[in-house]
Amino acid sequence: MTAFESIPLCVPEIRGNEWAFLKECLDTNFVSSVGPFVDRFEQMTAEYVGTRYAVATANGTAALHIALLVAGVKEDEEVLVSTLTFIAPVNAIRYVGAWPVFIDAEPDYWQMDSEKVRDFLENGCYWREGALYNKRSRRRVTAIIPVHILGHPVDLQPVLEMANTFGLKVIEDATEGLGATYKGKNLGSLGDIGCFSFNGNKMITTGGGGMIVTNHEALACKAKYLTTQAKDHPIEYIHGMVGYNYRLTNLQAAVGCAQMEQLAVYVETKRRIAARYGKALQGIAGITPMKEAIWASSSFWLYTVLVDEKKFGLDARGLLNKLDIKKIQSRPLWQPIHQSPAHAESYVGQLPIAEQLYHQGLSLPCSVGLSECDLDRVITVIKE
Numbered sequence: 001m002t003a004f005e006s007i008p009l010c011v012p013e014i015r016g017n018e019w020a021f022l023k024e025c026l027d028t029n030f031v032s033s034v035g036p037f038v039d040r041f042e043q044m045t046a047e048y049v050g051t052r053y054a055v056a057t058a059n060g061t062a063a064l065h066i067a068l069l070v071a072g073v074k075e076d077e078e079v080l081v082s083t084l085t086f087i088a089p090v091n092a093i094r095y096v097g098a099w100p101v102f103i104d105a106e107p108d109y110w111q112m113d114s115e116k117v118r119d120f121l122e123n124g125c126y127w128r129e130g131a132l133y134n135k136r137s138r139r140r141v142t143a144i145i146p147v148h149i150l151g152h153p154v155d156l157q158p159v160l161e162m163a164n165t166f167g168l169k170v171i172e173d174a175t176e177g178l179g180a181t182y183k184g185k186n187l188g189s190l191g192d193i194g195c196f197s198f199n200g201n202k203m204i205t206t207g208g209g210g211m212i213v214t215n216h217e218a219l220a221c222k223a224k225y226l227t228t229q230a231k232d233h234p235i236e237y238i239h240g241m242v243g244y245n246y247r248l249t250n251l252q253a254a255v256g257c258a259q260m261e262q263l264a265v266y267v268e269t270k271r272r273i274a275a276r277y278g279k280a281l282q283g284i285a286g287i288t289p290m291k292e293a294i295w296a297s298s299s300f301w302l303y304t305v306l307v308d309e310k311k312f313g314l315d316a317r318g319l320l321n322k323l324d325i326k327k328i329q330s331r332p333l334w335q336p337i338h339q340s341p342a343h344a345e346s347y348v349g350q351l352p353i354a355e356q357l358y359h360q361g362l363s364l365p366c367s368v369g370l371s372e373c374d375l376d377r378v379i380t381v382i383k384e
Contacts, residue, residue, distance in 0.1 A: 006327040007378065010201045010302060013368040016262045021254035033228075035250025037257055042211070044260045045196070049174075050189040051213040053220035056248035057227055060175050060197020063210035064092035064145075066246060067193045070222045071143055071169040073098050078139045080120065080168075082112040082147040082154075083336045084354040088197075089145050089173045090337045099139060102338040104351040106155075109293055110304075110361075112146045113353070114158040121166050132166050137347065143169040148177035148187050150363075151203075151270070151301035152292065156182050156190050163191075171195065175210075178203040179267035179299035188213050198252075203266060203301055204259035206252040266368045267299050273366050273375065274300035280379045281305060286312025287382070288360075303366040304333070306357070316362040319382070326381050333361035 025031055038056055046054035057063040073079060075097030081089055083102035093100045101120065106113040125132050125141060132141045144163055146154040156172075163170045170191030174180075177187035178196055188194025193216075196202075198209040212223045225231075230243025248256075278289045288306035292298045309315035314322065316332055323330045336354040337343055365378055 004327055004377070007329060007365045007370070007374045008367060009329040009331050009363060009365055011367045011369070012200050012205045013262070013266065015369075017258040018255050021258050022251060025251050025254050030250045033247035033249050035253070037250045037253035038248055041206075041248070041253040041256040041260070044257060045211050046213055048260065048263065049186045049194065049213050051194065052215045053213065053217065055212040055220055055223040055227060056253060057210040057212060058246045058248060059208050060173075060195060060199065060210035061088045061092060062227070062244070062246040063195040063197070063212045064089050064171070064173060065095050066223050066226050066244070067171045067195050067212055068092055068096045068098070068143070069226060070219045071171055071193060073143050073169070076139055077142045078134055078137065079142065080117060080144040081337075082145070082149065082173075083338045083351050084110065084334065084357055085147040085149055085173070085337060086334055087337055087340065087342065089147055090340075090343055093145070094343070098142075099137070100337070100343065100346050101134065101141070102336075102346070102348065102351060105354045105357055107353050107356075109152050109155075109291055109296070110357055111149060111152060111154040112159070114155050114162075117144065117159055118162055121162055125166075132168070141166075141168065143171060145171045145173055146191075147173040148175075148180065150290070150304050151176055151180055151299035152290070153177060153180055153182040153187055153296045153298070155293070155295070160190065169193070175202060176301045177299060178301075179263055179270075181297040183295050189215070192216065193219060198256060198259075203270075203299055204256065204263055206248070206256040206259070209248050209252045209256060269368045270300045270303075270366060271298070273370060274298070274303050276375060277303050277305075277364065277366075277379070281382065284312070284383065286310070300366065302331075302363040304361055304363045306360040307362055308360065316360055319362055323378070323381060326377075328365060328378055328381060330365070331363045333358050333363070 042054040172191040172194040174188035175197040194213040196211040198206040227246040230241040286308040307316040338348040
């Protein structure tokens with residue numbers, strides 16, 4: 001009997017100049033938050049995404065926190081946000097003292113439902129003295145965070161149009177969509193601000209780390225100021241505001257530069273893995289593969305399927321357990337944040353699509369380094 005090695009869900013791929021760039025950091029003694037690789041990583045990210053500016057941060061959550069602050073979101077205001085997401089953007093809203101307004105997912109591509117955004121803004125809000133307020137809470141509504149989950153874009157055009165109509169800032173959480181495009185434009189470049197995380201399981205990694213991108217000079221300058229302790233003088237320790245130590249180290253940025261050099265190849269590989277899964281799983285009763293909109297090019301960060309228990313014979317957790325027995329790691333989607341005990345104080349309406357996706361969604365192994373043999377093994381186990 002053959003003893004198979006385990007197949008992880010999604011792990012980093014180290015195949016380029018990481019060792020060489022790290023050695024350069026060590027040889028030059030630039031190992032902390034000052035060094036040439038930080039500047040280079042910011043420039044590479046801005047150039048790739050298609051924005052004028054990029055500001056490196058300690059992690060993706062820090063990027064979201066600072067983005068909300070520079071966007072002008074204040075205490076007791078409200079921010080529309082996807083409920084089907086990792087918890088970070090919602091936590092960041094609470095960091096600034098604001099409150100989330102949870103928006104349901106749409107059933108086709110599982111992203112923030114732009115029609116639900118429209119319904120809330122047009123029917124759930126009112127104008128007072130040139131500002132928009134939530135009819136129920138009486139709080140001012142000031143921003144939208146569309147979270148591009150699993151590598152596929154939110155349908156952004158209607159969201160951006162509504163934001164313009166209602167005077168709202170748009171902060172894209174594009175972490176999972178690095179390498180994806182919406183109508184030909186890279187995610188992170190379409191809103192007022194874009195945010196990325198470079199955690200170990202993301203499209204590229206710096207071990208941790210994050211990035212803020214924007215086309216607005218004033219926002220970029222304030223973001224850099226706040227992430228570096230709001231220091232006002234190059235020599236004297238004078239601070240004009242309460243700042244944050246959200247700096248990225250030169251060591252991490254060196255890894256990021258090496259990873260950025262490989263990003264196009266990584267995206268191509270992810271798309272190839274997704275195409276293989278889609279073709280192999282299409283005909284299995286009860287398994288719904290990921291879709292891609294005609295206006296989108298997904299990076300397929302985490303390849304995810306929906307599992308219908310009645311048709312497939314197992315629910316998503318049952319399939320997870322069967323895969324685990326075969327040493328194949330899979331993962332359910334996030335509990336919708338409106339159901340999270342961490343945000344129980346926030347108002348919750350009816351968000352049925354996100355709840356259904358949570359119960360039925362399962363992400364399958366899709367590391368950039370996933371071998372054809374291991375991909376065949378995952379598919380075979382599901383078919384069996």
